[in-house]
Amino acid sequence: MRVYFEPENCILSNDKKSIKITLQEGRCLDYLVRNEGKIIRREKLLEECWVKRGVTVSDSAVRQSLYRLRRAFEDAGLPANTLTTQARKGHILQAGYIILLTDLASHNRGDIESSVPPVVKQDTYRHTNHYSTVTSLLPIAKFLSLSVILFLAGFYTRQQNMITEVNYHQAEEKEGRFYFYRKNQAHYGSAAAKISYWLDNKLVNASDMKYVYLNNSRTGNTSFYLCNGEIGNEGSNCTSVTVIGDYHS
Numbered sequence: 363m364r365v366y367f368e369p370e371n372c373i374l375s376n377d378k379k380s381i382k383i384t385l386q387e388g389r390c391l392d393y394l395v396r397n398e399g400k401i402i403r404r405e406k407l408l409e410e411c412w413v414k415r416g417v418t419v420s421d422s423a424v425r426q427s428l429y430r431l432r433r434a435f436e437d438a439g440l441p442a443n444t445l446t447t448q449a450r451k452g453h454i455l456q457a458g459y460i461i462l463l464t465d466l467a468s469h470n471r472g473d474i475e476s477s478v479p480p481v482v483k484q485d486t487y488r489h490t491n492h493y494s495t496v497t498s499l500l501p502i503a504k505f506l507s508l509s510v511i512l513f514l515a516g517f518y519t520r521q522q523n524m525i526t527e528v529n530y531h532q533a534e535e536k537e538g539r540f541y542f543y544r545k546n547q548a549h550y551g552s553a554a555a556k557i558s559y560w561l562d563n564k565l566v567n568a569s570d571m572k573y574v575y576l577n578n579s580r581t582g583n584t585s586f587y588l589c590n591g592e593i594g595n596e597g598s599n600c601t602s603v604t605v606i607g608d609y610h611s
Contacts, residue, residue, distance in 0.1 A: 365438045367391060368463040373514075374438050381434050382518055386411070389426050393443070399457035401448065423529055424474070424593030426599050428453065434598075435459075447596050530575050531595070537562070543576045560605055571601065 366374050372388030374381040382483070390411045399525065404424065412419050428445065435444045444459050530542040532552075539561070543556050553576055561574075575587040584605040591598035 364458070365435070365440055365460050366463050367460050373458075376438050378513070379438075380517065381437050383431070383434050386417075387431055387434070387461070389415070391431055391460075394453070394455040395462055398506050399454045400515055401452045401454050403452040407453065416418050420529075420531075422531075422592065422594070425592060426529070427594075429594030460464060463498055476488060539572050539574055541574045541576065553586075556584050557586055575600075 363376060363441040365374055368539050369388060369392045372383050372385055374383060374391075379422055390407065393407070393410050393580055395449055404421070408419075408421075408424055412424075428447070432442075436442070440459055443456060445453065445455050447453050464490045501560075530544060534541050535553070536558065539555075541556075543554075554574075557574055557576070571588045571590045573587075573589040575589065575593060577585040577587065587593070588603055589598055593600065
């Protein structure tokens with residue numbers, strides 16, 4: 363299956379649906395598609411997609427963007443190895459899976475021009491009949507175009523309302539675990555202590571999951587992700603955990 367990407371609107375599409383990605387993810391994907399089949403080092407990707415545009419982000423933010431791109435590829439029906447990470451080398455987008463819409467439009471124009479048969483002179487009756495048919499189809503074409511525009515506008519608005527980008531910052535390493543928190547997050551210390559208590563006392567099955575991502579910490583309730591690797595890394599698995607009530611040490 364091939365998927366088409368429209369850089370100007372940041373839309374991935376196949377024969378069945380369209381997927382809206384963020385502007386930053388779109389810039390990253392545009393660069394990867396133009397360099398498909400090549401190994402792109404993390405530093406080069408960071409420079410081309412962020413630094414040259416005056417944006418400073420952490421290495422963790424780059425991993426999160428790549429993770430969200432993989433999720434979008436999965437939703438579009440592409441295989442899991444479309445975008446892979448090679449240890450100590452970089453990232454590679456497999457060639458032939460994603461086509462830039464601008465390149466597709468140029469390719470289609472060439473196909474259309476080569477497939478059009480020679481013009482044959484036709485009598486007045488056939489020419490008039492053809493013109494009438496085209497004229498009668500114009501209102502239908504306009505209606506369909508308007509419907510598509512309204513659908514895409516509604517889809518884009520809904521996606522913008524549903525998608526919230528979350529950035530995590532590493533706070534500390536404690537007893538072999540790595541704790542991450544959201545920017546400007548309040549009550550981090552008490553929430554981290556509560557999580558540590560539950561994990562140390564085996565009240566939550568932690569196994570080999572050493573990465574803790576704190577989401578919300580309100581009075582009596584704590585929500586966090588427990589992962590066996592950093593979020594965004596290939597092969598990383600996470601479990602969502604919500605602790606209700608206080609703990610006792």
